[in-house]
Amino acid sequence: MSVGTLKINLVGASGIRDSEWLGKGDPYVVVEYGDKHIKSNTATDQGSNPKWNQKLHFIIDDSVTEIVFKIYNQNNLQVDDLVGSLTIPLEDVFQRKKLPIQTYTVKPRGELNIQLSYTPEVIKPAVQHTTFFHGPYDPQVYSSPYTR
DSSP, X not given: OOEEEEEEXXXXXXXXXXXXXXXXXXXEEEEEETTEEEEOOOOTTOTTSOEEEEEEEEEEEXXXXXXXXXXXXXXXXXXXXXXXXXXXXXXXXXXXXXOOOEEEEOBSSOEEEEEEEEESSOOOOSSOEEEEOOSSSOOEEEEOOOOO
């Protein structure tokens, strides 16, 4: 089993469902790899076309073959709404090491722009920030920028 670093450049989304009744939604993304989760920043008042421009990373092994992206709308008084999701197989990024920014289809609607790269070594982040994600479920979430 080989261990490495999966880097995710979460650029933005377009045409996703905006679940707000009044105003624009506050979308964020939870990236899941196996039993690990990373929560992106919240794109406050950006509705259907949020921009995150955020870099995330996972220390991974090749036993899990896909990564899941779930887009939520943050709510203050209720449980956050799941507005879309997608699953990306990792075989291509493991082989090619770096993929260009690509547009992936979100179900039930919309698109997510992501760049993925894989380094077959563990890269320590310059700064590590640990947060708890209180949404539809409460896993401990790790989010940190990575170094090159």
